[in-house]
Amino acid sequence: MSEIKEIQEALLKFRDDRDWKQFHDSKNLATAISIEAGELNELFLWKDTVNCEDVKPERLKEELADVFSFAFLLAEKHGLDVKEIILDKIKKNDEKYPVEKAKGTAKKYTDL
The missing domain is CATH 1.10.287.1080 (MazG-like)
Known part of the structure; x- marks a missing residue:
């Protein structure tokens, strides 16, 4: 479990x-x-x-x-499934906030 x-x-x-x-x-x-x-x-x-x-x-x-x-x-x-929905959200955020654009900034993905 x-x-x-x-x-x-x-x-x-x-x-x-x-x-x-x-x-x-x-x-x-x-x-x-x-x-x-x-x-x-x-x-x-x-x-x-x-x-x-x-x-x-x-x-x-x-x-x-x-x-x-x-x-x-x-x-x-x-x-x-808590684990599944969190991992899915991390994946979506990874697409919205690629490291090369988002690293070190608190800007929203629409402003990157």
């Missing part, structure tokens, strides 16, 4: 033990990702670029875990 499948199964057990599946429709899962991403952003709010790396590791782990958890649940709900 892949590590991602193991994580998804643990999340599903946690959810199902609490009878929360009824609340995990696509809209609510996507909204939860957005809310948790906002809480992740809050860790860096009002910090300048020098101090923005100075975040409490425990808080960072907790907020990232929340984002990943809801994302994995949403992927599972729609029968998506």
